[in-house]
Amino acid sequence: MVSVSRDRWxxxxxxxxxxxxxxxxxxxxxxxxxxxxxxxxPPFRQGKDYRYFDDNQPEDVYWNWLEEVVARVYELTAGGGAIYFMHREKNAEHVLRTLRETGWTLQNLIVWKKRTSAVPYAHGFSKAYQIIAFATKGKKPRVFNRLRVDYPLLPEYKYPRENGIFVTDVWDDIRELTSGYFAGEEAIRDEKGNRVHTQQSPVALLLGSVES
Ligand SMILES: C[S@@+](CC[C@H](N)C(=O)[O-])C[C@H]1O[C@@H](n2cnc3c(N)ncnc32)[C@H](O)[C@@H]1O
Known part of the structure; x- marks a missing residue:
């Protein structure tokens, strides 16, 4: 096993x-x-306490940092390679601009409906989803497996679907790991049962990306 250590990684x-x-x-x-x-x-600039990151930076500094990350990933990515870039829905404009200006081609703007209570918003609709922008280096992905799933049939559908349907760009069957009891079995906890990493994402999100 090779182990390499530097100041910041x-x-x-x-x-x-x-x-x-x-x-x-x-x-x-x-x-x-x-x-x-x-x-x-990435960290969402929400004032969280991170070891390698000041999560309270001014907006422009933060997006410049992310742009450099995304640009470097693009440089390293092979033709037809892909990125899934997750963020808060209110930052959709920044995410799309960052991807476009660093050379990526947008394929889908995935809506991850988190199956948790919506966050109230004083000036509009309550917030219930996060975005995941799926983009490729070049016009199309080198590999994309169009998976089929068999969602439960809605009451207005009369006949079962023989072969299910292709996975859509609305992911509404994965629950966010929220605080407390509802975080469920997947959340990593210490011996007292407290969450170790409150920003932990469900692995199913990654599987949705990797298996496609
Ligand atoms: C929104 S959370 C995502 C959590 C992640 N999906 C998971 O399940 O562990 C942001 C993550 O970015 C990490 N992070 C903060 N600053 C970072 C940096 N400069 N480089 C790499 N990761 C960083 C945090 O530790 C945190 O785990």
Whole structure:
């Protein structure tokens, strides 16, 4: 097992790949690997306490940082490779601009309806989803498996679907790991049962991306 440590990141070989913990931009700037698929779920500039990141930065500084990350990932990505870039719905405009200006081609703007209570919004509709922009290097993905799923039939549908349907760009069957009881079995906890990483995302989101 090879283990490498720097000031702002450390890496070790694990079964099937390299696990890097630390500042992603610092690593991306100093390393070259061929990338085929990226799932980017960055800090959201919400004042959280992160070891490698000031999550209270001014908006322009924050988006410049993300633009550099996304641009470097693009450089490293092989033709036809893909990125899934997740963010808050209110930042959809920034996400799409960042992808466009760094060379990516948008394929889908996926709506992840989180199956949790919506967050009230004083000036409009309550917020119930997050976005995941799926984009490729070049006009189309080198690989895309059009998976079929068999969602439960809605009452207005008369006949069952023989072969299910292709997965759509609305993902509404994956529950966010919220606080407390509803975070369920998947949430990583300490011995007292407290969440260790409150921003942990459901693995099913990654499987939806990787298996497609
Ligand atoms: C919105 S959360 C996403 C969580 C992730 N999907 C998971 O399930 O672990 C943002 C994540 O970015 C990580 N992070 C913060 N600053 C970072 C940096 N400079 N480079 C890489 N990751 C960073 C945080 O530790 C946190 O896990």
């Amino acid at each position: 450390e890496a070790e070989n694990v079964e099937g790949g390299l696990l890097v913990c630390g500042d992603c931009l610092e690593w991306l700037r100093n390393n070259s690997v061929e990338v085929h698929l990226t799932f980017l779920d």
